[in-house]
Amino acid sequence: MISRRTAMTYVAMIGTAAIGTLLGTTVGVQAKAGRAASFAAIDSDHDGTLSLDEVKKAAGDLFDELDTDHDGTLTRSELRRRLSARAFAAADTDKDGSLSKDEYLAVVEQLFKAADVDHDGTLSPAEFRFALALRRLIH
Ligand SMILES: [Ca+2]
Ligand SMILES: [Ca+2]
Numbered sequence: 001m002i003s004r005r006t007a008m009t010y011v012a013m014i015g016t017a018a019i020g021t022l023l024g025t026t027v028g029v030q031a032k033a034g035r036a037a038s039f040a041a042i043d044s045d046h047d048g049t050l051s052l053d054e055v056k057k058a059a060g061d062l063f064d065e066l067d068t069d070h071d072g073t074l075t076r077s078e079l080r081r082r083l084s085a086r087a088f089a090a091a092d093t094d095k096d097g098s099l100s101k102d103e104y105l106a107v108v109e110q111l112f113k114a115a116d117v118d119h120d121g122t123l124s125p126a127e128f129r130f131a132l133a134l135r136r137l138i139h
């Protein structure tokens with residue numbers, strides 16, 4: 001009886017963890033399969049973390065996808081709502097009204113550094129999960 005009760009408590013705890021703030025447990029990853037799949041897709045060396053290079057590669061691919069007129073820059077309409085007007089203006093360093101890939105990736109790098117809360121140079125699944133602004137520029 002005790003073991004059954006303990007098991008139920010354990011299940012309840014696991015359930016809480018899955019919807020809580022901790023990602024990276026097997027249960028959490030399974031509960032967020034869609035999110036985990038995109039993390040895995042970006043993690044090209046499969047080391048369980050995202051390096052700046054991996055994130056920039058994914059962001060560069062999205063840039064090309066969003067650049068529907070293929071002129072090598074993104075206008076606000078091509079970006080849709082991925083950047084606020086303010087963030088767009090700040091990113092558009094040469095003030096020509098569109099973002100070059102360099103300008104775009106500079107924003108990605110800033111957001112990557114902001115998301116890397118433990119400053120180890122990579123994003124863990126949990127760090128990535130909370131990096132909402134960064135994720136909008138990646139997928
Ligand atoms: Ca990696
Ligand atoms: Ca364009």
Ligand SMILES: [Ca+2]
Pocket residue numbers: 115116117118119120121122123124127
């Ligand atoms: Ca980190």
